[in-house]
Amino acid sequence: MTKMMIGGAQIGGIQKDESREQVVARMMALMDQAHEQGVKFLVFPEMTLTTFFPRFYVEDRAEFDHWFETQMPNPAVQPLFDKARDYAMGFTFGYCELTPEGEHFNTSIIVSPEGEIVLKYRKTHLPGHSEYEPERTHQHLEKRYFLPGDTGFGVVKNQDVIMGMSICNDRRWPESWRVLGLQGVQLVTIGYNTPSQNNLSAEEGLERRMYHHELSVCAGAYQNSTYAVAVAKSGIEDGNHMFAGSIIVDPDGFVVAKAKGEGDELIVHEADFAKCDFGKSTVFNFAAHRRIEHYGLIASQTGVKLP
Amino acid sequence: MTKMMIGGAQIGGIQKDESREQVVARMMALMDQAHEQGVKFLVFPEMTLTTFFPRFYVEDRAEFDHWFETQMPNPAVQPLFDKARDYAMGFTFGYCELTPEGEHFNTSIIVSPEGEIVLKYRKTHLPGHSEYEPERTHQHLEKRYFLPGDTGFGVVKNQDVIMGMSICNDRRWPESWRVLGLQGVQLVTIGYNTPSQNNLSAEEGLERRMYHHELSVCAGAYQNSTYAVAVAKSGIEDGNHMFAGSIIVDPDGFVVAKAKGEGDELIVHEADFAKCDFGKSTVFNFAAHRRIEHYGLIASQTGVKLP
Numbered sequence: 126m127t128k129m130m131i132g133g134a135q136i137g138g139i140q141k142d143e144s145r146e147q148v149v150a151r152m153m154a155l156m157d158q159a160h161e162q163g164v165k166f167l168v169f170p171e172m173t174l175t176t177f178f179p180r181f182y183v184e185d186r187a188e189f190d191h192w193f194e195t196q197m198p199n200p201a202v203q204p205l206f207d208k209a210r211d212y213a214m215g216f217t218f219g220y221c222e223l224t225p226e227g228e229h230f231n232t233s234i235i236v237s238p239e240g241e242i243v244l245k246y247r248k249t250h251l252p253g254h255s256e257y258e259p260e261r262t263h264q265h266l267e268k269r270y271f272l273p274g275d276t277g278f279g280v281v282k283n284q285d286v287i288m289g290m291s292i293c294n295d296r297r298w299p300e301s302w303r304v305l306g307l308q309g310v311q312l313v314t315i316g317y318n319t320p321s322q323n324n325l326s327a328e329e330g331l332e333r334r335m336y337h338h339e340l341s342v343c344a345g346a347y348q349n350s351t352y353a354v355a356v357a358k359s360g361i362e363d364g365n366h367m368f369a370g371s372i373i374v375d376p377d378g379f380v381v382a383k384a385k386g387e388g389d390e391l392i393v394h395e396a397d398f399a400k401c402d403f404g405k406s407t408v409f410n411f412a413a414h415r416r417i418e419h420y421g422l423i424a425s426q427t428g429v430k431l432p
Numbered sequence: 433m434t435k436m437m438i439g440g441a442q443i444g445g446i447q448k449d450e451s452r453e454q455v456v457a458r459m460m461a462l463m464d465q466a467h468e469q470g471v472k473f474l475v476f477p478e479m480t481l482t483t484f485f486p487r488f489y490v491e492d493r494a495e496f497d498h499w500f501e502t503q504m505p506n507p508a509v510q511p512l513f514d515k516a517r518d519y520a521m522g523f524t525f526g527y528c529e530l531t532p533e534g535e536h537f538n539t540s541i542i543v544s545p546e547g548e549i550v551l552k553y554r555k556t557h558l559p560g561h562s563e564y565e566p567e568r569t570h571q572h573l574e575k576r577y578f579l580p581g582d583t584g585f586g587v588v589k590n591q592d593v594i595m596g597m598s599i600c601n602d603r604r605w606p607e608s609w610r611v612l613g614l615q616g617v618q619l620v621t622i623g624y625n626t627p628s629q630n631n632l633s634a635e636e637g638l639e640r641r642m643y644h645h646e647l648s649v650c651a652g653a654y655q656n657s658t659y660a661v662a663v664a665k666s667g668i669e670d671g672n673h674m675f676a677g678s679i680i681v682d683p684d685g686f687v688v689a690k691a692k693g694e695g696d697e698l699i700v701h702e703a704d705f706a707k708c709d710f711g712k713s714t715v716f717n718f719a720a721h722r723r724i725e726h727y728g729l730i731a732s733q734t735g736v737k738l739p
Contacts, residue, residue, distance in 0.1 A: 249723050252715065277726040280739050287739065297715065299606030299655060300727045307729045309736045325714055333684065337654060340685055344651035347644060348606060377640065378647055405736070407632055408559065408604065412735025416556050419584040420607045422614045424731040428719025429616045429712070432587050432594065 127399040129284065131312070132164035133354045135371040137388035138362035139176045145201035148174050151389055152218070153208055158391045160212045165238070166284060167209075169218035170358040171231065171248075171293045171316035174202070177358065179266045180320075180365055182257045186229075186270055193223035197234065197242065210240040215284050219292055219316040221271075222247070231271045233290050233316060237283055244281040246290040247274030250298050261324040263365060278304040286311050286398055293317035296355060297341045299348070300423065306349030307411065311376075311401045315342065315355040321366040335370050339380065347378025350404030352396050360387035376401045434706040436591065438619070439471035440661045442678040444695035445669035446483045452508035455481050458696055459525070460515055465698045467519045473591060474516075476525035477665040478540065478555075478600045478623035481509070484665065486573045487627075487672055489564045493536075493577060500530035504541065504549065517547040522591050526599055526623040528578075529554070538578045540597050540623060544590055551588040554581030555599040556608065568631040570672060585611040593618050593705055600624040603662060604648045606655070607730065613656030614718065618683075618708045622649065622662040628673040642677050646687065654685025657711030659703050667694035683708045 134155040139148055152169060159167045175192045183189055197220065198206050209216050215238050222232035231248035251273055253265030278301055280289040289305040289312075296302075296315050305313055319338065323329040338355070346353040352375060359369035373382040373394040382392040408414075441462040446455055459476060466474045482499045490496055504527065505513050516523050522545050529539035538555035558580055560572030585608055587596040596612035596619075603609075603622050612620055626645065630636040645662070653660040659682060666676035678691040680701040689699040715721075 249726055250721050252721065273723055274726075282739060294715075294721075297655065298722075299610065299651075300722070300730060303606065304727065304729050307733050307736055309738045323714075326710065333686075337685065340647070340651050340654060344606075344647050347647060348604065378644065379640075403633065407630075408601075410735075414557055414559065414601075415605075415607070415734045416580055417731050417734050419556055419581075420611065420731040422611050423607060424724050424727040426614055427722045427724050428717075429614055431616045432589060 128395055128397045129165050129286065130163040130393060131352070131354060131373065131396045132159045132162070132167045132391055132393045133356040133371045133373060134159065134167055134169050135356055135369060135384045135390045135392070136170050136173060136358045138360040138367070139358065141176050141363050145174050149202055149205050152205055155389060155391055156205070156208055156212065156214065159393070160214060162393050164393055165214055167214055167216040168314045168354040168356045169216065169316060170356045171219035171233065171318050172221060172358065173218040173316065174220050176362050177318040177367065179253065179270055180264055182264050182266060189270060190223060193221040193229060195223050206236065206240045209236060210238065213238040217290065217314045229271050230274055231267065231292060233292055235281060235283055235288055235290065243283050244279060244288070244290070245276060246279065246292070247276045248292040248295060249274045249278070249301065250294045252294040262322060262327060263320065263324045265320070265324055280305060280308040280310050288312045288314065291315045293319065296345065299345065302345035302349050306351065310349060310351045311398045313345065313351050313353045315353060317355065318358045319368055321368045331368055335368055338370055339372065342372060342374050343378045343380065346374040346376060348409060350376045350401050350409050352376055352401070376404055435702055435704045436472050436593065437470040437700060438659070438661060438680065438703045439466045439469070439474045439698055439700045440663040440678045440680060441466065441474055441476050442663055442676060442691045442697045442699070443477050443480060443665045445667040445674070446665065448483050448670050452481050456509055456512050459512055462696060462698050463512070463515055463519065463521065466700070467521060469700050471700055472521055474521055474523040475621045475661040475663045476523065476623060477663045478526035478625050479528060479538065479665065480525040480623065481527050483669050484625040484674065486560065486577055487571055489571050489573060496577060497530060500528040500536060502530050513543065513547045516543060517545065520545040524597065524621045536578050537581060538574065538599060540599055542588060542590055542595055542597065550590050551586060551595070551597070552583060553586065553597040553599070554583045555602060556581045556585070557601045557605050559601040569629060569634060570627065570631045572627070572631055587612060587615040587617050595619045595621065598622045600626065603652065606652065609652035609656050613658065617656060617658045618705045620652065620658050620660045622660060624662065625665045626675055628675045638675055642675055645677055646679065649679060649681050650685045650687065653681040653683060655716060657683045657708045657716050659683055683711055
């Protein structure tokens with residue numbers, strides 16, 4: 126069996142004063158809809174449980190520890206795990222993780238239909254900045270509140286599909302996709318919170334930003350012959366607009382499902398994972414075509430060095 | 433001065449019995465047009481001087497050595513070099529190179545306005561196969577007639593612009609783009625000969641293949657904040673159709689010029705290389721955002737290893 130119905134559960138804005146329980150109730154309603162449509166694996170966004178607080182600056186970052194989860198699962202999200210197990214549905218969602226050692230990560234997990242956490246990923250490519258920068262139209266302080274992920278891009282075989290995760294800005298980096306591709310990935314899940322305005326270029330605008338989002342996801346899927354489900358937290362959140370545009374992309378790089386609105390919304394597609402094989406065995410047959418002797422700079426040099 | 437008019441000189445099919453001199457005359461006509469439009473750097477396609485002979489099988493590959501150049505420049509192409517120098521126009525084109533040591537490469541060069549060869553590149557990602565394969569609708573024997581390039585992806589500062597090259601299939605590989613990006617590239621030139629039909633999937637069709645072409649070039653330009661000029665040898669060549677679709681793409685990943693037909697055709701755009709700076713200093717500020725500690729597989733593992 127290579128076919129499976131997969132879904133993306135876009136979540137509209139979450140306001141500052143919404144509780145975890147309120148958000149989980151919205152997630153469960155989408156899970157019910159997904160089950161009705163036969164979905165067996167469901168993707169929720171980055172930081173599904175809270176507002177996107179890196180838009181706010183606090184001098185003492187410990188004041189924001191309440192946005193973080195110190196254990197997973199925990200009582201607030203347990204009903205989601207229980208419902209998914211009842212439905213025999215795998216799922217993934219993002220949340221903010223505070224470790225026993227006091228480290229903060231932007232994290233996502235894959236949960237099996239049995240309710241087990243089978244893979245954890247911590248966001249690698251944190252965008253934005255770490256100090257208050259008044260020249261920006263809004264702040265994007267991910268580098269203040271999170272450490273760069275230390276997991277790297279792993280994969281897991283879950284429900285007979287090789288799955289891996291990226292989070293938000295990771296999708297713009299072909300390195301994320303390729304490390305997953307080199308492990309044979311067949312489904313890449315991506316949650317994102319993307320402001321509709323570039324905080325350093327008002328003229329960029331929503332339309333161009335949406336294009337960059339789709340360009341990145343479609344290219345990553347095509348160049349690694351993998352399905353991708355990219356899911357937004359979107360709409361107005363504490364007065365800030367984040368774009369929607371949740372999509373499912375096939376291994377040929379084409380959008381096969383797309384959200385219509387900016388609120389809570391389910392998108393679904395019947396994936397046929399056998400379709401990953403054609404690209405992986407022809408134009409993107411890595412073993413036949415890649416020339417790692419010329420890729421050294423990619424893994425040895427971080428920034429630009431001019432000639 | 434950060435602005436320069438750049439051009440792409442698409443070349444319609446070259447038949448088996450056309451001489452180098454005939455092709456160079458067509459190239460010079462396009463160079464004249466380019467000069468009239470103020471072009472200061474002009475991009476010709478991959479294997480500009482000959483038909484795309486890897487579609488033909490010969491058992492003794494030495495029979496095909498006549499498609500190769502043993503010196504560059506040579507008398508047949510010298511008029512092109514002379515004209516470019518008269519116009520103070522830099523240019524690049526692809527050809528088949530046979531070295532004194534008897535090695536065969538799919539090569540391209542950048543020539544300065546002074547007529548000097550300032551950079552040579554040998555194609556890294558050879559597509560296709562090395563033996564006759566009857567299950568294919570047509571042969572694509574690049575792996576038979578060429579060695580994988582040994583130059584890697586270098587750059588050169590020419591006419592105040594950091595330039596680098598890719599050839600045809602290289603454009604589908606984000607590694608090509610990233611190695612150039614890590615050297616601060618501002619203009620990537622790409623020549624291609626791309627059959628309109630996938631030789632292992634008749635159903636893929638021209639429209640999907642054109643989409644993959646643009647997707648790859650636009651993503652590479654966007655993710656490395658560079659201009660790209662991708663130029664086809666196109667149309668009917670010895671009864672085989674190759675797609676056209678030559679494009680110029682800006683550092684934001686948008687197509688800003690595109691060929692209309694499948695024959696000899698010039699496309700132009702006034703590039704402003706200062707526009708590369710915004711991406712390179714914000715979302716794709718490599719020094720700030722890349723995490724090479726998680727990219728190891730890219731440069732150490734050629735093929736897929738399943739979990």
